[in-house]
Amino acid sequence: MPVARFHGLLLVLTLLSGCASSRPMIVSNPVFVPANSQHAAWERAVDVLHDFHFPIARENRLDGVIETDYRVGSNVLEPWHGDSVDMANRLESTLQSLRRKVKVDLTPVEGGYLIGVEAFKEQEDLAGVAENTVGAATFRKNAPLERNLTTVVGQSAQSGWYPLGRDEDLEQAILSQMHR
Numbered sequence: 001m002p003v004a005r006f007h008g009l010l011l012v013l014t015l016l017s018g019c020a021s022s023r024p025m026i027v028s029n030p031v032f033v034p035a036n037s038q039h040a041a042w043e044r045a046v047d048v049l050h051d052f053h054f055p056i057a058r059e060n061r062l063d064g065v066i067e068t069d070y071r072v073g074s075n076v077l078e079p080w081h082g083d084s085v086d087m088a089n090r091l092e093s094t095l096q097s098l099r100r101k102v103k104v105d106l107t108p109v110e111g112g113y114l115i116g117v118e119a120f121k122e123q124e125d126l127a128g129v130a131e132n133t134v135g136a137a138t139f140r141k142n143a144p145l146e147r148n149l150t151t152v153v154g155q156s157a158q159s160g161w162y163p164l165g166r167d168e169d170l171e172q173a174i175l176s177q178m179h180r
Contacts (some may be wrong), residue, residue, distance in 0.1 A: 002049040005012040006097040030107065030116035038106070041113040045104050048177045052082045054102055064106040073098035097124035100167055102174065114176055118169040
């Protein structure tokens with residue numbers, strides 16, 4: 001019976017990925033956004049980044065650059081987060097730890113601004129065991145008192161992240177929303 005449920009769930013996810021993987025319309029990168037002032041274009045870019053739940057790390061209006069902090073990729077159980085654009089990206093984020101960050105460049109042109117988006121994706125690379133067992137974090141009652149209070153040691157090494165390149169699906173989704 002559990003195998004049948006697993007196959008049913010796999011079938012449902014496969015069917016949903018076909019419907020949810022339709023890509024947004026292809027928009028040029030950078031995209032032209034008509035705006036009367038830098039403030040209007042800037043606020044539009046920040047609003048779109050907030051719609052995708054990216055926290056702003058750095059803003060420089062003189063250089064026309066907005067950078068976000070890293071955001072852990074949303075999985076299939078978090079449909080309200082937009083950083084994993086289609087079902088394939090959601091499934092990938094479910095099965096592997098991913099994070100993304102976005103850089104937006106605003107360049108003034110006649111009649112508006114050219115807004116370029118770069119979305120970078122990274123995958124986690126654990127050097128060792130990710131967590132301890134429950135037994136390592138408990139104190140025994142039948143042993144004499146030990147002065148070592150650091151029984152919980154955490155990961156054996158810090159997590160490493162390696163780049164997977166640019167996330168073009170996320171770039172297109174952000175550009176499409178800015179273009180609207």
